[in-house]
Amino acid sequence: MFTYSIQTHIAFGDGATHHLPEHLVAQGFGRRLLLVTDPGLVQAGVAERIADLLTRSGFVPRMFAEVRPNPDEAVCLAGRDAFLEHRADGVVAVGGGSSLDAGKAIALLARQGGTPSDYALGRRPYGPPAPVCAVPTTAGTGSEVTRSAVITEQGTHRKLTLKHEVLRPPLAVCDPALTASLPPSVTAHTGVDALVHAIEGATCKGAHPIARAYAREALGLIYPALPRAVHAGDPAARRDMLLGSLLAGLAFGSTDVASVHCLAEALGSLYDTPHGLANAVMLLPTLRYNRPYAAEAYAWVARAMGLAREEDGDEGAAEALLEGLRTWLDDLGIPKLRDLPGAKPSDFDQLATLAYENTSTPSNPRPMDVRDYRAVLELAYAD
Numbered sequence: 001m002f003t004y005s006i007q008t009h010i011a012f013g014d015g016a017t018h019h020l021p022e023h024l025v026a027q028g029f030g031r032r033l034l035l036v037t038d039p040g041l042v043q044a045g046v047a048e049r050i051a052d053l054l055t056r057s058g059f060v061p062r063m064f065a066e067v068r069p070n071p072d073e074a075v076c077l078a079g080r081d082a083f084l085e086h087r088a089d090g091v092v093a094v095g096g097g098s099s100l101d102a103g104k105a106i107a108l109l110a111r112q113g114g115t116p117s118d119y120a121l122g123r124r125p126y127g128p129p130a131p132v133c134a135v136p137t138t139a140g141t142g143s144e145v146t147r148s149a150v151i152t153e154q155g156t157h158r159k160l161t162l163k164h165e166v167l168r169p170p171l172a173v174c175d176p177a178l179t180a181s182l183p184p185s186v187t188a189h190t191g192v193d194a195l196v197h198a199i200e201g202a203t204c205k206g207a208h209p210i211a212r213a214y215a216r217e218a219l220g221l222i223y224p225a226l227p228r229a230v231h232a233g234d235p236a237a238r239r240d241m242l243l244g245s246l247l248a249g250l251a252f253g254s255t256d257v258a259s260v261h262c263l264a265e266a267l268g269s270l271y272d273t274p275h276g277l278a279n280a281v282m283l284l285p286t287l288r289y290n291r292p293y294a295a296e297a298y299a300w301v302a303r304a305m306g307l308a309r310e311e312d313g314d315e316g317a318a319e320a321l322l323e324g325l326r327t328w329l330d331d332l333g334i335p336k337l338r339d340l341p342g343a344k345p346s347d348f349d350q351l352a353t354l355a356y357e358n359t360s361t362p363s364n365p366r367p368m369d370v371r372d373y374r375a376v377l378e379l380a381y382a383d
């Protein structure tokens with residue numbers, strides 16, 4: 001048994017941003033908008049261009065550009081205050097996963113009150129948020145079509161996952177041109193995050209045929225496109241990456257992620273490691289650890305990526321996946337765990353506990369306890 005629903009209106013294509021005002025009108029957004037973004041996009045002139053476009057089309061945008069990587073509860077509460085002061089009708093979130101997730105949380109807090117931890121810890125019921133239009137500027141997060149937002153808890157630095165169908169944005173405007181100026185390292189890290197979404201979304205417990213259909217398409221796009229996007233930055237590769245990231249979001253957005261993400265979020269909590277980089281570092285060791293429990297699923301992934309043929313046996317295909325990923329990650333310049341700033345074995349117990357407490361742990365194909373997570377961290381550190 002599975003359920004599936006998606007109510008996001010998606011506009012995808014080069015120059016899609018130019019039509020943002022029309023899409024907002026068509027989806028019934030009010031005139032007063034809070035533009036949630038980060039300082040980098042202000043510096044690059046992207047946020048201003050979008051604000052000008054909205055103003056020229058009769059909207060009244062107010063800029064809230066305080067989102068940082070791994071956004072915390074405080075920035076969401078500040079965004080809520082800005083939303084209420086502006087008497088905004090809706091949110092336009094422009095940026096990577098941090099800005100999109102913060103925008104979704106701000107829209108919820110503005111309409112339903114409380115703090116992010118109130119929702120993530122079940123102290124407050126979810127209700128309809130203000131409408132959100134998500135405009136991704138990285139190809140990785142998939143947050144433009146998912147029902148979750150990851151926010152860092154104030155004080156503890158734990159990752160809180162807000163997850164409810166009401167958080168799925170009603171509108172996503174995906175313009176590959178917005179990803180054109182991403183530096184190679186950010187392209188690589190966010191792109192691997194998208195691949196992990198497709199792998200985990202299709203192989204976690206609770207994966208279903210609709211998620212696998214999206215994931216298969218995503219894997220076929222991302223695997224060849226990411227090295228081209230990183231090394232050459234050609235527009236076709238950028239387009240494939242944004243589409244692959246969107247499709248991967250549609251895959252895991254109706255199932256779950258699994259232990260790669262649990263470990264990545266633990267690294268993000270302790271070291272503030274950017275989400276994509278943390279996922280990229282933990283991908284291979286986690287798949288190696290899971291493999292005895294997931295050979296058939298990983299063989300399916302290998303075939304979707306073109307690393308194995310239909311007639312190859314599952315064990316051989318799963319091995320081909322791990323071999324192929326190792327070469328691919330090396331080519332993308334992904335570092336090892338021991339090279340991550342701050343990472344050290346004396347933190348492994350804390351990291352393993354944080355990963356274990358992640359709400360996606362039960363979705364991993366291999367049952368995981370704290371010792372299992374420690375074993376993966378040791379495997380990663382020894383690599």
Ligand SMILES: [Fe+2]
Binds near residue numbers: 141193197261279
């Ligand atoms: Fe992710």
